[in-house]
Amino acid sequence: MIKIAVLGGTGKEGSGLALRWAAAGYDVTLGSRELEKAQRAAAELNAALGKDMTRGTTNRDAAAQADIIVMTVPYAAHAATAESVKDVVQGKVFVDVTVPLDPANVRRVKMPPAGSAAMEAQQLLGEAVRVVAAFQNISAEHLKSLDHEIECDVLVCGNDKDAKQQVIELARAARMTAWDAGPIENAMVVEGLTSVLINLNIKHKVKAAGLRITGFLRP
Amino acid sequence: MIKIAVLGGTGKEGSGLALRWAAAGYDVTLGSRELEKAQRAAAELNAALGKDMTRGTTNRDAAAQADIIVMTVPYAAHAATAESVKDVVQGKVFVDVTVPLDPANVRRVKMPPAGSAAMEAQQLLGEAVRVVAAFQNISAEHLKSLDHEIECDVLVCGNDKDAKQQVIELARAARMTAWDAGPIENAMVVEGLTSVLINLNIKHKVKAAGLRITGFLRP
Numbered sequence: 001m002i003k004i005a006v007l008g009g010t011g012k013e014g015s016g017l018a019l020r021w022a023a024a025g026y027d028v029t030l031g032s033r034e035l036e037k038a039q040r041a042a043a044e045l046n047a048a049l050g051k052d053m054t055r056g057t058t059n060r061d062a063a064a065q066a067d068i069i070v071m072t073v074p075y076a077a078h079a080a081t082a083e084s085v086k087d088v089v090q091g092k093v094f095v096d097v098t099v100p101l102d103p104a105n106v107r108r109v110k111m112p113p114a115g116s117a118a119m120e121a122q123q124l125l126g127e128a129v130r131v132v133a134a135f136q137n138i139s140a141e142h143l144k145s146l147d148h149e150i151e152c153d154v155l156v157c158g159n160d161k162d163a164k165q166q167v168i169e170l171a172r173a174a175r176m177t178a179w180d181a182g183p184i185e186n187a188m189v190v191e192g193l194t195s196v197l198i199n200l201n202i203k204h205k206v207k208a209a210g211l212r213i214t215g216f217l218r219p
Numbered sequence: 220m221i222k223i224a225v226l227g228g229t230g231k232e233g234s235g236l237a238l239r240w241a242a243a244g245y246d247v248t249l250g251s252r253e254l255e256k257a258q259r260a261a262a263e264l265n266a267a268l269g270k271d272m273t274r275g276t277t278n279r280d281a282a283a284q285a286d287i288i289v290m291t292v293p294y295a296a297h298a299a300t301a302e303s304v305k306d307v308v309q310g311k312v313f314v315d316v317t318v319p320l321d322p323a324n325v326r327r328v329k330m331p332p333a334g335s336a337a338m339e340a341q342q343l344l345g346e347a348v349r350v351v352a353a354f355q356n357i358s359a360e361h362l363k364s365l366d367h368e369i370e371c372d373v374l375v376c377g378n379d380k381d382a383k384q385q386v387i388e389l390a391r392a393a394r395m396t397a398w399d400a401g402p403i404e405n406a407m408v409v410e411g412l413t414s415v416l417i418n419l420n421i422k423h424k425v426k427a428a429g430l431r432i433t434g435f436l437r438p
Contacts, residue, residue, distance in 0.1 A: 109405045139434075151433040155415065182418040186328045189415055192408035196374065197434075199401040206435040213419065214370040215358075215428035 004170075005066030007031040007059045007081055008073035010041040013097060016143025017070060017135065019045055020174035022053040023146055029055055031062030033081075038062075064088040068166065070095040071121070072135075078117055082124045090128050093163045095170075096121045096187075097135045099194040107199040109192040118157065118187035130163035132156060133187035136194050138176065139208035150174075152210025155181035155190045179213050223389075224285035226250040226278045226300055227292035229260040232316060235362025236289060236354065238264055239393035241272040242365055248274055250281030252300075257281075283307040287385065289314040290340070291354075297336055301343045309347050312382045314389075315340045315406075316354045318413040326418040328411040337376065337406035349382035351375060352406035355413050357395065358427035369393075371429025374400035374409045398432050 004021055006014045009030030022028045022045065030045070032038035038056030046052045063069045063085040069092060073081045078098045098117040102110040114120035118133035125131065134156045142150040154171040156178050158164045164180055171178035181190060193211065200209040223240055225233045228249030241247045241264065249264070251257035257275030265271045282288045282304035288311060292300045297317045317336040321329040333339035337352035344350065353375045361369040373390040375397050377383045383399055390397035400409060412430065419428040 107401050109401070109408055111407075179419060180422060181415045182326050182328070186411065186415055186418070188330075189328055189408050189411035192405065192411075196400045196405055196408055199405070200398060200432065200434075203399060204435055209432060209434035212431045212433050213428060214431050215416075215419070216423055216425040 001025070001027045002068060003027045003029070003066045005029045005031055005062035005069045007063060007069060007071045007085065008077070009056070009062070010037050011072055012140035013135070013138075013143070014070070014072035015041055015045060016140050017072065017174060018054060019048060019146065020143060021170065022049055024173040026173065028053070029057060029062040029066060031057060031059035033059060060085055060088065066092070068093045068095065068170070070097060072097040075100045075117060079120065079124060082121050086125055089125060091130075093130045093132060093166055094121065094125060095132050095134055095167055099136045099191050101195065107195055107202060109195045111188050111192065115185065116188035116191050118184055118191070122184060130158070130160040131184060132158035132160070132163050132167045133184065133190060134167050134171065134178070136191050137197060137210060139197075139210065141208040142210070150176050150210075151212065152176070152208070153213050154178035155193075157181045157184050157187040157190055159184050177213075220244070220246050221287060222246045222248070222285045224248045224250050224281035224288045226282060226288060226290045226304065227296070228275070228281070229256050230291055231359035232354070232357075232362070233289070233291035234260055234264060235359050236291065236393060237273060238267060238365065239362060240389065241268055243392040245392065247272070248276060248281040248285060250276060250278035252278060279304055279307065285311070287312045287314065287389070289316060291316040294319045294336060298339065298343060301340050305344055308344060310349075312349045312351060312385055313340065313344060314351050314353055314386055318355050318410050320414065326414055326421060328414045330407050330411065334404065335407035335410050337403055337410070341403060349377070349379040350403060351377035351379070351382050351386045352403065352409060353386050353390065353397070355410050356416060356429060358416075358429065360427040361429070369395050370431065371395070371427070372432050373397035374412075376400045376403050376406040376409055378403050396432075
């Protein structure tokens, strides 16, 4: 069974993804900087699932024992979290969900010098790590309830085709539609789209603006 | 009546937009670097409309007599075209439809040093020009037939709210749904999305991948 570690798994986005993957039968571990926080979040998730399906540990321990590592941390913790697991994620699929929101204006796109959070992760972790950018546009609002149909597609960027395909499968398992959005350079578009969606949320007083790809029969 | 100039109006995207605006009753002039090419394109459009509704002239003359200027040129002609009309578009609404596609790989996002084509236009034209980025994601395939329903939304970026509202109205007149996608810094996301859509077109062998905003009742 594929083992997934969700770093920053105590946050809304991470625990929402973990909930859906655990429900789909994946072996999911929640990571946090603090062991106890991770254990508490896992206990909550298990209560929601009605079964002991997840566990919590440190980000580093979670990453070390997983096949696929999913990082869902605020941008302020992005570089430090990636650095903290660098040696235990070599050769693995590393899914970066981070959006580099500008604290001065979350509605305005501002990418880091590397070009995007995902490009920055690739630089920090090295070329042997199979970095994939995905899930940045999925509002945590969508994830928290298992029976809610997610009206937002997942755009998946990266340079490793097989790794992208694994992430597209993960999205399907969480009952989302995912698309190959091209090489890792395209992650800036997908990360930046989150600022565009936040702008729509604020302007139209809604909670979970999203987007769907159109133009052909849905897979 | 609002006068629209479509610079690069002999191309597929420009003539498609012109067709829809002329049909909606706007006064539309097609611009081109070459007068005769513009006149020929206008004659074709009038034949399609069944009525003499548009005319063709040089980009500069078209821009000089218009209220709203819409630039639809390949990125290679972007800076030169903007420069060529700079003095006659001051104070006006200038809609940049340009996508800075990378000739080495049109599926990979690569923004110019200014951040995006629209940011570059704003820098070239000066702060008095009300630059709005829009329509970059609408495949010309959608535009050429008046009775085709366009299954792709328009994301509108810019720093002038009134100018953005005018462009949202133009999109509606052409029977598209448009959204305020935030300040001009966000144009890089919308321009880059075109590379993501081209990637999907190539990968899935379709002609007009697009996107729809979701998450609330459509306006």
